[in-house]
Amino acid sequence: IVLGYWDLRGICESIRYLLHFAEVEFEDKRYTFGSAPDYGCPEWKNDKFNLGLDFPNLPYLFDGDVKLTQSLAILRYLARKYKLVGESxxxxxxxxxxxxxxxxxxxxxxxxxxxxxxxxxxxxxxxxxxxxxxxxxxxxxxxxxxxxxxxxxxxxxxxxxxxxxxxxxxxxxxxxxxxxxxxxxxxxxxPAIQKYMSSGKFSRLPIFGPFAAIGGKKE
Structure with a gap:
């Protein structure tokens, strides 16, 4: 499994939690913003239309033949797969x-x-x-x-x-x-969330992009 998103929490961190909670090995592919004023990301610009996605966007998920975008679609797909949904x-x-x-x-x-x-x-x-x-x-x-x-x-x-x-x-x-x-x-x-949050993979900040009024920087 590959999960691609910006190097921040945003609309993707809940997906990361799910994967760690389910103890799934995955590649946490993170793209970084460039500098002001446009904050462009050449790597994402290059990848965007070359990944075989129907609707190229971040986050994206690759799971075998499955290729998904839209954070909620990804979250629901994984929830069904790992039985983290309602039972009735x-x-x-x-x-x-x-x-x-x-x-x-x-x-x-x-x-x-x-x-x-x-x-x-x-x-x-x-x-x-x-x-x-x-x-x-x-x-x-x-x-x-x-x-x-x-x-x-x-x-x-x-x-x-x-x-x-x-x-x-x-x-x-x-x-x-x-x-x-x-x-x-x-x-x-x-336990699985605590392990993730205490690892070097997790950071409480940034939550938002660098152009946000608050929560857009690592400190």
């Missing part, structure tokens, strides 16, 4: 709903950090709506260990990323939500 229609629907809610919130945050001169204004607006969004996530998780109860599913990888992104964005954002904080720590202490 009711569970699948529950995961589908939370998956989409998390992606909506992640997109809202991305729009803020990539907003350029409007960053401070949009940050303030985002922080006003965030507690309500986190309260809904807290209610949905309840007293369960993971989204689907005791069993880890692919949506847990997305949930962790969204919570951690928001914690890095505003360190007090999770203070009122004990179960969300507990989930973060529980996830980080999963």
């Amino acid at each position: 229609e009711a569970e699948t629907m529950r995961l589908d709903v939370l998956e989409q809610e998390l992606l909506d919130l992640r997109l809202k945050l991305a729009k803020v950090v990539y907003s350029g001169p409007a960053y401070e204004k949009l940050r303030e607006e985002y922080l006003k709506i965030l507690p309500e969004k986190l309260q809904l996530l807290s209610n949905y998780l309840g007293d369960k260990k993971f989204v689907n109860g005791n069993k880890v599913t692919y949506v847990d990888f997305i949930l962790y990323e969204v919570l951690d992104f928001n914690y890095i964005f505003e360190s007090t954002s999770l203070d009122a939500f004990a179960n969300l904080n507990s989930f973060r720590h529980r996830f980080e202490n999963l």
Whole structure:
């Protein structure tokens, strides 16, 4: 298996978590941005239309004859392959709903950090709506260990990323939500995740590209 993406967390880290959690050997192919102002990447420019992808983009996944792009398509494919999905229609629907809610919130945050001169204004607006969004996530998780109860599913990888992104964005954002904080720590202490996070392969930063207002640099 080969997973290709930028050398940052972005929309791909949840896929990396899944592969490490499932203890799958894979090549973690990382592309690096060039310097300002265009941040071009000659290596990706050269690879983009020469990899046999139907819709050339990052991230991409190669698994034997399978060639995929689109982060969610990749995540779902791997989740099905390694049985990290719902076991009933009711569970699948529950995961589908939370998956989409998390992606909506992640997109809202991305729009803020990539907003350029409007960053401070949009940050303030985002922080006003965030507690309500986190309260809904807290209610949905309840007293369960993971989204689907005791069993880890692919949506847990997305949930962790969204919570951690928001914690890095505003360190007090999770203070009122004990179960969300507990989930973060529980996830980080999963043996395979702990092993990955303590290795040289993992870095909490950067989350976003170098042109982001926050989280776009290694420090």
